[in-house]
Amino acid sequence: MADGTGNFKVIIAGGSIVGLALANALDRAGIDFIVLEKREIAPHLGASISMLCHNSRVYEQLGLVDVINNATVPLVDRHHFNKDGYMFEDGGVLKGIGDKTKRYFRFMERRFYLETLYNNLRDKSKVHANVGVKSFIQRDDGVTVITDNGERFEGSILVGADGVHSTVRRIMAQNVAEMDPERAHNLISPFWANYRSIFGTSRNLNRRTQGLFMPNGMVHVAYHRGFSGVSATGVDGLVFWFLFVKEDAPSRTPDCPRYDDRDAERTIEKYGLFNLGPDYTFRDLWDSKVKAAMFPMEEGVVQGPWNNGGRVVLIGDSTMKSTVNPGLGGNTNIEGVCYFANELVQLLAQSPKPANDEIKEMFDKYEKKQRPHAELCVKVSGFQTRYEAMETWWTRLLIHIMRWLPNNLMSTLLAKHFASAPLLNFLPDPEV
Numbered sequence: 001m002a003d004g005t006g007n008f009k010v011i012i013a014g015g016s017i018v019g020l021a022l023a024n025a026l027d028r029a030g031i032d033f034i035v036l037e038k039r040e041i042a043p044h045l046g047a048s049i050s051m052l053c054h055n056s057r058v059y060e061q062l063g064l065v066d067v068i069n070n071a072t073v074p075l076v077d078r079h080h081f082n083k084d085g086y087m088f089e090d091g092g093v094l095k096g097i098g099d100k101t102k103r104y105f106r107f108m109e110r111r112f113y114l115e116t117l118y119n120n121l122r123d124k125s126k127v128h129a130n131v132g133v134k135s136f137i138q139r140d141d142g143v144t145v146i147t148d149n150g151e152r153f154e155g156s157i158l159v160g161a162d163g164v165h166s167t168v169r170r171i172m173a174q175n176v177a178e179m180d181p182e183r184a185h186n187l188i189s190p191f192w193a194n195y196r197s198i199f200g201t202s203r204n205l206n207r208r209t210q211g212l213f214m215p216n217g218m219v220h221v222a223y224h225r226g227f228s229g230v231s232a233t234g235v236d237g238l239v240f241w242f243l244f245v246k247e248d249a250p251s252r253t254p255d256c257p258r259y260d261d262r263d264a265e266r267t268i269e270k271y272g273l274f275n276l277g278p279d280y281t282f283r284d285l286w287d288s289k290v291k292a293a294m295f296p297m298e299e300g301v302v303q304g305p306w307n308n309g310g311r312v313v314l315i316g317d318s319t320m321k322s323t324v325n326p327g328l329g330g331n332t333n334i335e336g337v338c339y340f341a342n343e344l345v346q347l348l349a350q351s352p353k354p355a356n357d358e359i360k361e362m363f364d365k366y367e368k369k370q371r372p373h374a375e376l377c378v379k380v381s382g383f384q385t386r387y388e389a390m391e392t393w394w395t396r397l398l399i400h401i402m403r404w405l406p407n408n409l410m411s412t413l414l415a416k417h418f419a420s421a422p423l424l425n426f427l428p429d430p431e432v
């Protein structure tokens with residue numbers, strides 16, 4: 001029996017956004033699971049994350065949304081600035097989407113988001129922090145996971161929610177390297193980085209001017225040639241911000257650079273004096289920071305299948321990476337969690353001890369549903385990164401055209417798009 005008791009058990013590698021969201025979904029579905037997380041749960045890196053309206057509906061189903069809404073302020077304004085800090089557009093699209101869907105965009109500290117997912121689990125002993133997946137052995141009736149401290153965990157399936165540098169994906173590649181070197185290469189090197197980003201969390205008090213950077217509920221976007229910036233106040237007293245910079249040369253996983261604090265400081269030395277908002281610069285935000293770091297922004301979707309033909313499957317950033325500008329990656333991955341959990345619940349209702357081929361079929365169904373979302377997310381996000389960094393003459397032209405598009409039309413189209421996102425089918429629908 002897979003876990004020694006005969007119950008179906010999911011081993012999740014990675015206890016971040018997708019691993020913990022999946023754990024919550026399985027918890028509610030009554031499916032046994034464990035989470036193995038290489039590092040601590042909810043580390044403080046200075047990063048932030050959004051909850052968009054479609055994700056909000058899923059978190060209502062999971063009983064998480066009130067905690068998030070009570071700790072955040074809704075984002076309702078988005079102002080766009082040129083390189084001189086002149087506001088050329090004050091779009092009402094965010095408010096429009098919020099009014100139409102009754103769910104406003106939220107933006108918060110990533111560690112708070114992760115803590116909220118973790119705290120919502122009924123049995124926290126199922127989450128093992130500081131335990132990394134090192135390898136796995138697949139059998140006909142289950143999978144054994146071996147950790148970096150030599151422990152062994154038995155399960156029915158292994159789900160690799162272990163991010164852009166996924167160990168599970170790397171082992172899948174090693175296992176097919178001789179038979180199918182092309183697939184192995186794609187599993188090892190699926191993403192390119194053309195841009196890098198500094199992300200930071202700062203106090204909402206400009207040390208230079210002693211004024212607020214921006215009022216609560218506000219997003220600023222700054223357009224410069226070859227770089228851009230976004231800042232947002234989704235939590236009282238804090239500003240979450242980003243500096244996006246085009247790299248001199250693209251890099252490819254697994255060889256994308258790993259940046260340290262010195263690299264981030266050098267980037268601030270070069271771009272710090274430019275405006276992000278009307279009367280503050282990237283340097284002002286850097287000087288008021290609580291925490292900040294720099295990383296390459298990988299982009300791409302892993303070629304299929306996202307499973308090994310047996311009992312191992314990928315989910316989240318191990319399947320796709322998108323640039324950060326529109327804040328879509330994590331939200332799109334939650335759609336993947338819904339598709340995955342829905343398919344698994346359905347399979348186990350029909351076949352409580354599914355055979356390998358039934359599991360493989362279920363993995364394929366999940367991928368077929370999620371792949372178009374992942375591809376769209378990577379495309380839209382990549383476009384927005386290049387648009388805000390005014391990469392070409394036609395993106396520069398488009399910026400001037402976009403400001404004339406009616407807010408109501410934009411928010412209607414986007415609200416319609418978000419309404420088509422999946423929910424967890426086995427839980428009651430959220431209120432309309």
Ligand SMILES: Cc1cc2nc3c(=O)[nH]c(=O)nc-3n(C[C@H](O)[C@H](O)[C@H](O)COP(=O)(O)OP(=O)(O)OC[C@H]3O[C@@H](n4cnc5c(N)ncnc54)[C@H](O)[C@@H]3O)c2cc1C
Binds near residue numbers: 019162164295326
């Ligand atoms: C700075 C920044 C800001 C972002 N902002 C937004 C936003 O506003 N909105 C949005 O929708 N998306 C945003 N994203 C994207 C979003 O964060 C990702 O899509 C999301 O984190 C993916 O979650 P994940 O759980 O798949 O991967 P990750 O969050 O990368 O987590 C992978 C986890 O696996 C663990 N792990 C790795 N190897 C192993 C192993 N061998 N064994 C066990 N555990 C392992 C890691 O420690 C990590 O905790 C942002 C990304 C960044 C970098």
